[in-house]
Amino acid sequence: xxxxxxxxxxxxxxxxxxxxxxxxxxxxxxxxxxxxxxxxxxxxxxxxxxxxxxxxxxxxxxxxxxxxxxxxxxxxxxxxxxxxxxxxxxxxxxxxxxxxxxxxxxxxxxxxxxxxxxxxxxxxxxxxxxxxxxxxxxxxxxxxxxxxxxxxxxxxxxxxxxxxxxxxxxxxxxxxxxxxxxxxxxxxxxxxxxxxxxxxxxxxxxxxxxxxxxxxxxxxxxxxxxxxxxxxxxxxxxxxxxxxxxxxxxxxxxxxxxxxxxxxxxxxxxxxxxxxxxxxxxxxxxxxxxxxxxxxxxxxxxxxxxxxxxxxxxxxxxxxx
Amino acid sequence: xxxxxxxxxxxxxxxxxxxxxxxxxxxxxxxxxxxxxxxxxxxxxxxxxxxxxxxxxxxxxxxxxxxxxxxxxxxxxxxxxxxxxxxxxxxxxxxxxxxxxxxxxxxxxxxxxxxxxxxxxxxxxxxxxxxxxxxxxxxxxxxxxxxxxxxxxxxxxxxxxxxxxxxxxxxxxxxxxxxxxxxxxxxxxxxxxxxxxxxxxxxxxxxxxxxxxxxxxxxxxxxxxxxxxxxxxxxxxxxxxxxxxxxxxxxxxxxxxxxxxxxxxxxxxxxxxxxxxxxxxxxxxxxxxxx
Numbered sequence: 033x034x035x036x037x038x039x040x041x042x043x044x045x046x047x048x049x050x051x052x053x054x055x056x057x058x059x060x061x062x063x064x065x066x067x068x069x070x071x072x073x074x075x076x077x078x079x080x081x082x083x084x085x086x087x088x089x090x091x092x093x094x095x096x097x098x099x100x101x102x103x104x105x106x107x108x109x110x111x112x113x114x115x116x117x118x119x120x121x122x123x124x125x126x127x128x129x130x131x132x133x134x135x136x137x138x139x140x141x142x143x144x145x146x147x148x149x150x151x152x153x154x155x156x157x158x159x160x161x162x163x164x165x166x167x168x169x170x171x172x173x174x175x176x177x178x179x180x181x182x183x184x185x186x187x188x189x190x191x192x193x194x195x196x197x198x199x200x201x202x203x204x205x206x207x208x209x210x211x212x213x214x215x216x217x218x219x220x221x222x223x224x225x226x227x228x229x230x231x232x233x234x235x236x237x238x239x240x241x242x243x244x245x246x247x248x249x250x251x252x253x254x255x256x257x258x259x260x261x262x263x264x265x266x267x268x269x270x271x272x273x274x275x276x277x278x279x280x281x282x283x284x285x286x287x288x289x290x291x292x293x294x295x296x297x298x299x300x301x302x303x304x305x306x307x308x309x310x311x312x313x314x315x316x317x318x319x320x321x322x323x324x325x326x327x328x329x330x331x332x333x334x335x336x337x338x339x340x341x342x343x344x345x346x347x348x349x350x351x352x353x
Numbered sequence: 354x355x356x357x358x359x360x361x362x363x364x365x366x367x368x369x370x371x372x373x374x375x376x377x378x379x380x381x382x383x384x385x386x387x388x389x390x391x392x393x394x395x396x397x398x399x400x401x402x403x404x405x406x407x408x409x410x411x412x413x414x415x416x417x418x419x420x421x422x423x424x425x426x427x428x429x430x431x432x433x434x435x436x437x438x439x440x441x442x443x444x445x446x447x448x449x450x451x452x453x454x455x456x457x458x459x460x461x462x463x464x465x466x467x468x469x470x471x472x473x474x475x476x477x478x479x480x481x482x483x484x485x486x487x488x489x490x491x492x493x494x495x496x497x498x499x500x501x502x503x504x505x506x507x508x509x510x511x512x513x514x515x516x517x518x519x520x521x522x523x524x525x526x527x528x529x530x531x532x533x534x535x536x537x538x539x540x541x542x543x544x545x546x547x548x549x550x551x552x553x554x555x556x557x558x559x560x561x562x563x564x565x566x567x568x569x570x571x572x573x574x575x576x577x578x579x580x581x582x583x584x585x586x587x588x589x590x591x592x593x594x595x596x597x598x599x600x601x602x603x604x605x606x607x608x609x610x611x612x613x614x615x616x617x618x619x620x621x622x623x624x625x626x627x628x629x630x631x632x633x634x635x636x637x638x639x640x641x642x643x644x
Contacts, residue, residue, distance in 0.1 A: 090486075097513060
């Protein structure tokens with residue numbers, strides 16, 4: 033069960049602080065928890081973990097492929113490795129290692145890719161993953177999750193310490209808007225309906241959850257009742273919820289800080305087309321590369337704002353027969 | 354097949370593995386013959402002597418691990434595991450059969466005795482490092498063995514791992530490079546020559562030896578030597594012949610993956626059977642002489 037804040041504010045605690053603190057807490061009671069990084073310990077905020085558990089923390093240097101392979105080998109010895117790099121280098125650069133050494137070999141590896149999409153900001157196009165979930169989504173058995181705030185991040189990390197399989201966690205490093213109240217807990221594979229509505233469903237993930245909530249309020253003033261779902265699990269996609277939302281609202285907007293090709297919109301469209309086809313408008317990056325800029329500037333540039341979601345919602349509703 | 358053999362006995366072990374591997378290939382009419390043949394003496398030295406394993410308990414935690422990173426040599430390893438007692442000989446008929454337990458490339462979840470899934474070249478280096486690190490963390494007194502191809506060493510991941518393993522002083526990691534001088538498209542000297550492989554590993558901080566790679570006694574001695582170095586990983590570069598001991602494959606340019614005729618494989622099996630008889634007699638005389 034989860035509860036949603038009434039007012040949305042940025043959490044003063046960075047996501048990476050929650051990541052590090054939670055892993056330290058887990059590692060205290062589970063000696064198999066390990067952390068790997070590829071020369072980005074300073075960025076991932078994991079220095080306290082590395083200081084506290086020097087034997088269970090490995091800085092692999094700038095060698096991501098080797099890091100993922102080592103994580104798979106450690107898993108074969110019963111370890112539970114969390115391997116971090118920036119999203120680009122934790123996904124597209126090591127796609128084959130994740131596919132073969134981790135997933136095909138049925139290992140238990142957790143890969144954390146930070147700075148999703150426009151949150152990479154000043155690092156620009158080379159470091160701006162609009163494709164990370166997309167390149168990994170065609171790997172069988174992999175779990176893809178994107179927690180939007182500290183509360184869901186912590187809950188998911190605690191679950192991941194116990195679960196089997198390969199998980200990719202798409203995580204903003206810095207301050208996220210708090211969506212969930214402390215004490216909430218979540219089911220991997222099930223979307224969270226944050227706002228009820230009957231005219232259109234907005235499926236969002238990551239930083240787009242807050243944009244979707246803002247869009248829902250704006251639509252309310254136009255007497256449009258928009259349902260908002262935090263679709264934090266991209267794979268496996270929650271087909272049952274998609275079916276229900278299609279039945280209730282008959283139109284969808286998908287909102288992702290990612291390329292619409294192969295991303296959340298694609299996953300929802302694939303599922304909806306199989307169970308209950310409805311008009312779908314996708315808010316996301318329209319098959320473009322990243323570039324430098326502030327997060328706000330980039331959100332406008334790539335049409336990732338609440339007003340883009342509002343416009344998409346109206347288009348989707350218009351397309352209803 | 355026991356694992357306490359002397360040098361002459363290891364030649365018998367190797368001859369037995371070669372015969373069974375050829376018989377296995379004969380069932381399907383094609384396969385990665387060249388690279389399977391060249392690594393057989395190493396498998397004989399490992400499973401016939403140096404590698405700590407228990408066929409009755411393949412998941413024994415204290416065992417030595419083997420990562421066959423050149424996963425296409427699976428058929429040679431399957432024959433070895435079969436002769437070592439991991440599974441009955443009928444299972445060898447499952448090579449490359451849909452739904453069977455012996456895929457062309459090694460799969461730890463399909464075949465008893467396989468310690469790591471391999472086949473995408475270069476990745477075994479890193480998974481072997483992970484195994485060796487995990488064993489060290491858990492204070493398991495064992496070795497992790499890794500078999501790389503020479504063509505495989507084109508992969509950058511091999512050298513990422515080579516850097517890592519020496520920096521982290523993985524003294525219980527022992528790698529072999531099957532320097533058979535051929536890769537899929539031809540001779541390594543014509544495709545992407547690795548130069549002096551041992552010198553390259555030395556430059557990365559490894560203890561390195563280059564030895565004749567189709568003599569199990571020499572390989573066994575090299576492994577024993579490698580175990581003396583505890584503060585650095587070791588590599589044994591095996592100067593081998595691709596297709597060794599199989600007339601239709603040995604010395605042939607395109608012997609990485611090949612089709613063969615019934616006549617060719619029958620002749621190869623006959624040769625291997627005769628070789629097995631020959632080394633068996635030698636070993637028998639030798640053992641009598643010793644006693």
